[in-house]
Amino acid sequence: MKDLGSQVAYWDSVGVTKTFTHPVNPDWLEGVSRTARILDYGCGYGRVMAELGEHGFTDVSGVDLSPGLIARGRQLMPDLRFAVLKSPPELTYPPASFDMVLLFAVLTCVPDDDAQRALVAELSRVLAPGGLLYVSDMILQDDERNQGRYAAHAQQFGTPYGVFATDDGAVCRHHDIAELRALLLGFDVVDERQIDIVTMNGHRSQAVQLLARKR
Known part of the structure; x- marks a missing residue:
């Protein structure tokens, strides 16, 4: 599980057909410049990237480890900027390349503690000081099945x-x-909210969103 690319086969086959649902909170975008440099890490087929464009953001890039999902995104939204991650979590961008990074339903796909810490450290590296990290992910469920x-x-x-x-x-x-808060060393959490979502497999579940600022 320490290999972030270990589930590429899933995302290139079964996963490429999924619909992703974590919502963007527009209130958290109000103070962000529309020319801010934004990275959607684990962008899938570009759903969140397209929504950011609808909100007026003009400099949005997306990366994902699944060539299949990236191909789907390029077909659906050819005007968006997609790239395939070759050696996740490593990014090819220099330090401080972005003003905001989005991490939507990605940590749920990275089960290992060390791999999660490495991912957040890499995102911190490419974020400019004072930049925002917007995390949306799944929390422990209290139902018997889970x-x-x-x-x-x-x-x-x-x-x-x-x-x-x-x-x-x-x-x-x-x-x-x-656990999610503890991952954000070097960040100050400026807002947090719990939300209801429908998972990619159609189950209603609880999630949390964290907006954190790099120190």
């Missing part, structure tokens, strides 16, 4: 509590909110 699979996966594989396998083959992680 708690059962958390416990089963932890017992079988020794993974952190909250890791599980979906019926169609993805390995995902739901988080204690405190």
Whole structure:
């Protein structure tokens, strides 16, 4: 699980057909310049990038480890700037290249603690001082179905509590909110909200969004 590219086969096959749903909160964008340099890390097929364009943002780039999802995005929205991640989490951009980075439903796809920390460190590297990191991700669910699979996966594989396998083959992680906050070393959390979403597999679930500023 430490290899961020270990699930490329899933995202290039089953995953490329999914619909992603985490919403953008426009209130959190009000104070961001429309010419801000924005990166959507784990952009999938560009859904959030297109929404940012609808809000008037003119300098938006997206990267994803799945060539299949990137190909879907280029077909659907050829005017957007997409790139495939060759060696995630490493980015080819120099330090301080962006004023804002979005990380929507990505940490749930990176179950390993060390891999998550490496990803956030890389995003911090490419963010300018004072830049914003906008995280949207899944939190621990309290229903019997989810708690059962958390416990089963932890017992079988020794993974952190909250890791599980979906019926169609993805390995995902739901988080204690405190775990997500703890990842953001070097950032100040300036806003937080819990939201209801429908997952890519059609289940209604709880998620959290964090807006954090790089020190």
